[in-house]
Amino acid sequence: MSQLSKSIIILIAVLLVFQLSCPAAQPANKMHNLLDEGVACFNAEKYWDAQKIFENINASAPADNPLLTTSAMLLVKTNYRLGEVRKSETLARAFLTAYPNSRYIGEVKITLAEVFLSQGRYPEALGVYLDLLKTCTDPALLGICEDNLDKLSDFYLESGEIIALRQAAAGEFEKQYLTIKLAEKYHAEGAGKQALEELRQLPARLINNYLRDQLQAAESQIKKNPTSRTYIGVILPLTGANAPTGQKVLNGVKYAIANYRKNSSVDIAALVLDNRGDAVQSLKHAEFLAKNPKVLAIFGPLLTENATLVATVANQYHIPMITPTASGSQLASLGPYIFQANVDYENLGRFLGMYSVKVGGVKTVASLSPADEFGKEFTDAYCRTIDEYGGQVVSQQWYHGEPSDLKLQINTMRLKVIDQFIAHFDEKFNLARNQLIEMAQSDPRFRNDTLRIAVGDQQCIIFKPDTTYRLSLQETLIMTGLMKRTDFEIPKRDTVTFPQGLVDGFLIPARANDASLIVPQLTYYDIHGNLYGSANWNDPELFQKNRDILRNLRFISDYYIDTESRSYRQMAADYTKIFRSEPGRLEWYGYDTMNAILSVLNAGIGTRESIRSGLNEMPVYRGICRNISFKGNRPRVNSCAFILSFERDRIRPVAVIENGVIIGDQVVR
Numbered sequence: 001m002s003q004l005s006k007s008i009i010i011l012i013a014v015l016l017v018f019q020l021s022c023p024a025a026q027p028a029n030k031m032h033n034l035l036d037e038g039v040a041c042f043n044a045e046k047y048w049d050a051q052k053i054f055e056n057i058n059a060s061a062p063a064d065n066p067l068l069t070t071s072a073m074l075l076v077k078t079n080y081r082l083g084e085v086r087k088s089e090t091l092a093r094a095f096l097t098a099y100p101n102s103r104y105i106g107e108v109k110i111t112l113a114e115v116f117l118s119q120g121r122y123p124e125a126l127g128v129y130l131d132l133l134k135t136c137t138d139p140a141l142l143g144i145c146e147d148n149l150d151k152l153s154d155f156y157l158e159s160g161e162i163i164a165l166r167q168a169a170a171g172e173f174e175k176q177y178l179t180i181k182l183a184e185k186y187h188a189e190g191a192g193k194q195a196l197e198e199l200r201q202l203p204a205r206l207i208n209n210y211l212r213d214q215l216q217a218a219e220s221q222i223k224k225n226p227t228s229r230t231y232i233g234v235i236l237p238l239t240g241a242n243a244p245t246g247q248k249v250l251n252g253v254k255y256a257i258a259n260y261r262k263n264s265s266v267d268i269a270a271l272v273l274d275n276r277g278d279a280v281q282s283l284k285h286a287e288f289l290a291k292n293p294k295v296l297a298i299f300g301p302l303l304t305e306n307a308t309l310v311a312t313v314a315n316q317y318h319i320p321m322i323t324p325t326a327s328g329s330q331l332a333s334l335g336p337y338i339f340q341a342n343v344d345y346e347n348l349g350r351f352l353g354m355y356s357v358k359v360g361g362v363k364t365v366a367s368l369s370p371a372d373e374f375g376k377e378f379t380d381a382y383c384r385t386i387d388e389y390g391g392q393v394v395s396q397q398w399y400h401g402e403p404s405d406l407k408l409q410i411n412t413m414r415l416k417v418i419d420q421f422i423a424h425f426d427e428k429f430n431l432a433r434n435q436l437i438e439m440a441q442s443d444p445r446f447r448n449d450t451l452r453i454a455v456g457d458q459q460c461i462i463f464k465p466d467t468t469y470r471l472s473l474q475e476t477l478i479m480t481g482l483m484k485r486t487d488f489e490i491p492k493r494d495t496v497t498f499p500q501g502l503v504d505g506f507l508i509p510a511r512a513n514d515a516s517l518i519v520p521q522l523t524y525y526d527i528h529g530n531l532y533g534s535a536n537w538n539d540p541e542l543f544q545k546n547r548d549i550l551r552n553l554r555f556i557s558d559y560y561i562d563t564e565s566r567s568y569r570q571m572a573a574d575y576t577k578i579f580r581s582e583p584g585r586l587e588w589y590g591y592d593t594m595n596a597i598l599s600v601l602n603a604g605i606g607t608r609e610s611i612r613s614g615l616n617e618m619p620v621y622r623g624i625c626r627n628i629s630f631k632g633n634r635p636r637v638n639s640c641a642f643i644l645s646f647e648r649d650r651i652r653p654v655a656v657i658e659n660g661v662i663i664g665d666q667v668v669r
Contacts, residue, residue: 233289252590290317345377353385592623632660
């Protein structure tokens with residue numbers, strides 16, 4: 001959600017509180033309560049629910065509806081967020097006709113312009129932004145208009161199209177503004193004389209101070225060597241079902257670029273395109289971006305299925321693509337221009353397996369995993385690594401759907417582990433018995449004048465000068481030190497609880513929301529010992545409530561945020577001041593991934609090929625929530641992660657992995 005949108009929502013809330021405090025509004029008006037509920041749904045990004053509520057309010061008779069313009073404006077925005085752009089446009093046009101003097105007119109026009117941009121109707125979008133620019137006084141609104149007008153004139157529109165729009169413009173403000181932008185475009189393209197000729201056409205005194213400031217800035221720029229603005233294309237779901245995720249990632253992207261521009265002379269901007277979470281739309285946007293040489297790289301998409309299609313375009317046009325969240329293990333292998341900032345399932349499983357063996361000392365493991373792409377790829381990589389380091393996977397169990405009842409899987413695992421224990425015991429027992437026979441025949445300690453042993457099938461006879469003893473074979477093996485008494489503690493197959501000590505570790509790579517269902521069953525079946533899992537175990541409240549059973553759980557994650565550090569608190573406060581909301585993991589995903597790209601630009605790299613090379617050779621980028629490096633065990637796949645556990649009442653790193661190597665354990669950042 002934009003900063004302006006949040007300001008509007010806050011204003012609505014203040015007005016509602018004021019209205020409800022008036023005696024005339026007592027008791028609380030049902031309409032106000034309904035709007036409150038709709039605003040809450042909108043802010044919580046529950047757009048379907050919000051749409052129904054605002055439509056309900058709008059259905060009331062205008063004479064009895066003091067909230068009509070408020071709900072109508074929010075309905076325009078809600079439909080756009082849902083991806084219903086045609087309906088949003090129809091509602092916006094109706095609003096502008098019916099309520100030309102509304103306090104919400106600017107917000108509606110901004111949404112209408114976004115609709116036009118999403119449909120490639122650039123001249124119409126430009127017209128709306130110019131209309132707002134001419135009349136608005138809100139600084140946030142002005143910033144949005146200026147940013148989008150700059151991109152429209154520089155990237156989306158050719159010089160001839162700007163000339164045609166200037167000729168068709170009805171007002172002097174529009175004509176003069178477009179003349180200035182045309183001059184800037186000519187200068188950036190190296191046509192300095194044409195730029196000066198355009199500026200000479202302007203009257204001696206422009207129509208207002210804003211245009212005079214724009215002209216002064218353009219004249220100053222034209223005196224310098226021409227520099228062309230370059231772009232990073234951003235493909236995200238900004239409407240539709242995945243809009244909340246896309247909007248949060250986009251805010252992180254905007255924050256990264258804004259900070260970069262403060263400290264760099266490089267004129268770089270984000271060119272944001274909404275794919276609505278759709279694969280075909282992602283492909284179209286990728287082709288549009290790749291064909292324009294001003295675009296140096298593509299950021300996104302978020303989903304693996306969308307990123308796969310964009311990857312084909314990126315390789316075809318030789319443009320680097322970096323996705324912040326796609327986790328498919330084969331994505332980066334599609335070509336040399338594809339980079340994954342997320343640690344994919346293959347690397348997550350491998351790195352956790354390495355930690356289990358090298359730090360946890362695991363030699364035998366059993367796994368309980370979801371039978372989907374994530375569970376299978378993660379588990380297979382983990383188990384291959386255990387095998388590679390000389391360990392043994394005793395049992396692999398899978399579940400479908402919600403893991404609310406794992407009785408079958410856990411019982412099957414328990415029986416296999418017990419059978420494995422018995423097989424190992426038999427092997428060890430027979431080996432020890434053979435050793436005992438050999439010792440009784442040749443070892444001087446057990447064959448001399450004072451001691452002799454005769455080994456039978458079930459018993460052994462101990463001969464001493466003054467007496468003879470009969471011991472069981474088990475007692476003899478223990479007496480001679482060939483086996484320990486605990487070796488003979490064979491668990492019963494009909495027990496309900498899971499016998500401890502049979503395996504060194506359990507792998508449980510739970511999906512989101514699975515962990516809370518699995519923990520009670522771990523407790524019921526008394527599954528203790530070393531537990532290993534995925535990032536979906538990152539739930540401090542779950543650890544607080546289940547300290548005993550989860551005290552030995554270690555899980556891998558590609559992100560960790562030290563919210564107690566001073567640097568984080570300062571940055572989070574700055575972000576909150578700008579966007580009027582606290583940043584979370586998705587915002588920092590956008591920020592860190594974009595910063596990794598910008599860190600390559602900082603090295604003076606400004607072509608697609610050099611960016612690709614720079615990302616390949618980039619030192620470990622240490623960000624707010626994730627570290628990123630593509631120099632590890634697999635090309636162009638992030639090879640940095642954290643091993644986390646719950647210690648001292650918070651989740652902390654116990655090891656850090658960089659470039660596919662465990663660089664230390666018990667590490668706290």
